[in-house]
Amino acid sequence: MGDGDYGSVIADKRVALTLQQLDGEPRYVCPACGQAMTLASLPIRSRRVDRFYFKHRDRTSDCPGVSQLSKAAICAMKFGHSKEGAEHKQVKAWLEQSLRADPSFGGVDVEKRWNDAGGVTWRQPDVQCTWRAERVAFEAQLSTTFLHVIAERMRFYERNQGRLLWLFRDLKTADFQLAEDDIFYSNNRNGFRVTAETLARSLAERRFALECVWMEPDDIGPDGREVPHQQMVYFDELTFDVSQSGVPRAFYFDYDAAVEALEQAWRDRQALHRRQDDERRSAASALQDERIRASIEALFVAFPGNWDEHKHRWPQGRRDLAQRGFVLPEQFTDGRGAFQLLMAAYSAKCGHVVGCEFPNYVSLANRLFAAHKGVLWTFSVMMEHYDRAAAMQAHGDMVKWKGKVKTYRAAWKRGDPAYAPDRRFDALLKYLFPDAPSRLWTCHGLDE
Secondary structure (H helix, E strand, O other), X not given: OOOOOHHHHHHHHHHHXXXXXXXXXXXXXXXXXXXXXXXXXXXXXXXXXXXXXXXXXXXXOOOOOOOOOOHHHHHHHHHOOOOOOXXXXXXXXXXXXXXXXXXXXXXXXXXXXXXXXXXXXXXXXXXXXXXXXXXXXXEEOOOOOOHHHHHHHHHHHHHOOEEEEEEOOXXXXXXXXXXXXXXXXXXXXXXXXXXXXXXXXXXXXXXXEEEEEEEEEOOOOOOOOEEEEEEEEEHHHOEEEEOOOOOEEEEOOOHHHHHHHHHHHHHHHHHHHHHHHXXXXXXXXXXXXXXXHHHHHXXXXXXXXXXXXXXXXXXXXXXXXXXXXXXXXXXXXXXXXXXXXXXXXXXXXXXXXXXXXXXXXXXXXXXXXXXXXXHHHHHHHHHHHOOOHHHHHOXXXXXXXXXXXXXXXXXXXXXXHHHOOOOOOHHHHHHHOOOOOHHHHOOOXXXX
């Protein structure tokens, strides 16, 4: 039965399956005889999905082990010689008077044949009429009507461009028989009837009134419930359509739309919760990133003078960076890692030399020029970014340094590999210095 509830199995499987069989497209057949199968029900009142089982549409002796009468024979025995009850006559009388009271209806006929467009078959609805240039048939539902009879009438009126409205004896949904469930659930969980009260309203308002019961979902999922509602409505407030499973239906309250709205609201809530979770994780991650950046910067500021007090924090710093995808050596000053690059970058950021014992920027720059030429690009860009020109000029021999600047700029211009920027740690620099200028990640050009 899939994941559907009792009502969806009725509308989307039991009734739809019978309509498909009428169209010559049986979905399931008996493996023994190849005849069409339908969904029958155990004779229990509980509205459970597991009450349904597969059964031959027409019981004949053609299939081994099956010898009961056909549905047609049973129908003949049950209804062939019965007389119309007083209650049924009363319903038709109320209905006829109600329709004649409403000027939008015309051609009201009781128990008159409706011939098929092909001229071969016919039906005789309890009452028929025209409404806004459309033909409408009304059938008073008998609780013992077979599903295939209900389905045949649905298909007949649909094929002949007519509308069909089933009328119930009463609207106590808890007491519906299976045939009434077949109509109610396939009718978008709406049911209708006419009464003395609805007739009085129709006569007073000159507008065809009916009593309607429908189900409204209050939630979806295992905690969801269906709440019955009942009130007097007007025929011109009804919607006639065909469900996604191909069942013609008429309804006042759009149960399917209400379920879809609840499902969309649930999806919206889930999306909101995901966004909020993402925002919380993002905020927590951002705070963690700031903590990691501050911790790594503090280690460079502390080195070498206060290293003994802070060196115990380096293993945790390595683990934090590893969680972000950056693998650094066990030794803080390991030359195979990013130590020299980060020393130059943090010195530019902090406004004074860090991570080494050089007294000023000129001394650090001379060391980089002599032994770590691949770091000069990062040092040059970051010094300009943090506007450290004045701080550099305040100490050291700038005349000699300016000569070296000309040398490495010329080397960059001609593409000298000895002065090529160290690009191994660009991702790490982007992470530790999120405000760094974008040109730090580009190749140095002639204008640098």
